Amino acid sequence: MSFQADQWDLTGRVIVRGDREYYAARKDTNLRINKFPYIIVFAQNTQDVINAICWARRYGIPIRARSGRHNYEGFSLDNDGIIIDVSEMKQIVIDKCGQVATVQAGITNIELYGTLAQKGLAFCGGTCGDVGVSGLILGGGHGLLMRAKGLACDNLISLEMVNAAGRVVRADAQKNPDLLWACRGGGGGNFGIVTSLTLKVFPLSTVTVFDIVWDFSELKAVIDMWQRLFPFTTEKLTAELILFSRKSGLPVEATGMFLGTEANLRRILEPMLSVGTPIVRKIQTVPFIEAVKQVSAQVPIKGSFKGTGAFAMKLLPASAINTLYTFLESVQTENFVVTLSSHGGTIQRLDPQDTAYFYRNALMFMEYDAFWEESGEAKAQIYRVEGIRNLLHPFAPGAYINAPDICIKDYARAYYGENLPRLSEVKSKYDPENVFCFAQSIPPA
Helix, strand or coil, X not given: CCCCHHHCCCCCEEEECCCCCHHXXXXXCCCCCCCCCCEEEECCCHHHHHHXXXXXXXXXXXXXXXXXXXXXXXXXXXXXXXXXXXXXXXXEEEECCCCEEEEECCCEHHHHXXXXXXXXXXXXXXXXXXXXXXXXXXXXXXXXXXXXXXXXXXXXXXXXXECCCCCEEEECCCCCHHHHXXXXXXXXXXXXXXXXXXXXXXXXXXXXXXXXXXXXXXXXXXHHHHHHHXXXXXXXXXXXXXXXXXXXXXXXXXXXXXXXXXXXXHHHCHHHHCCCCCCEEEEEEEEHXXXXXXXXXXXXXXXXXXXXXXXXXXXXCHHHHHHHHHHHHHCCCCCEEEEEEECCHHHHHCCCCCCCCCCCCCCXXXXXXXXXXXXXXXXXXXXXXXXXXXXXXXCCCCCCXXXXXXXXXCHHHHHHHHHHHHHHHHHHHHCCCCCCCCCCCCCCC
């Protein structure tokens, strides 16, 4: 199929096959994903999004929405479709007195963190700097302030979306509240293309961070103490535990962010510091923006990768910890990592049905990631990721839509649990013709 540019009703920055910019325009963060859309529209404003949707509907072209290019399975891309990319829509309006920010859908975590920091403010963003804020929020949104301030989606006040008919729909607590509910954890690209979001922000200048490191041999004791402490401690503290394969030669590492003093954090961390013989014990107070940059630099996902995850609803028994230890000890790759993120705190103040994000009562989120450089490694690495997920599934079920996994068969139930029927009803109401449809989109009622 081919089109003449001067015949289109498309606006914005339009890239087609054959253009010099095409390769860079189609490429995703995950180099494992290799798809070739017909057209990529970099929208500059809401009208560009409207025009692109109407054009695609006229010609029967599949539509994909894209912002930060971080979808693990490349659901924001499609062979032979149109990609409506909002990443160049970056306007930010901050109401410091009202503690709200209205942002266009192309803003990334680090861009919003940086702009807010100039005014002494922060928001509940993610740990990876170049992830798009809109995708993060629509899928739920884990980050290092989530136990203190809630998930990213909990801080979403309202949004603007273009629907399949090319009409602008607004959603807040009074107008289209069912759409707002669905967009707090239902995932991006299901109901329309979001162009603007209004978020809660809050004053924050400095935070206290910690970094504790052990030898791999102490992994089992560290996991057990970590899970007994961090999902239950003060909500002012959110923590992660990073577990690499033994073959990597990297240590076991616990990190976190605390809204309080170094002295108070040291008291909270005493149980962890007493486990084995820590190689590193580091506690320091830093500007919030510096802490964000440090965490973002540590995110290991890059190049070609496979990632998935699950939610531990109860403490991991010794058998599960032994399984995890044995896997990481024996897996024959340097590039494999398991990350545990503490839930609890403010996340649990809402019921699982209060937003589309279902796993509020989880104690922790467990993410499994493998990455590689040579294409010949892909099959083995994917097999390893799915292997550890299946081994630990009895102890950590479910899945997170912001870490999608094409290998999950009953994906909708895994992502949304008991919220699936209501999400399907919202899908049927706002996208009755199922225009926004992809490999793991929400099925209509």
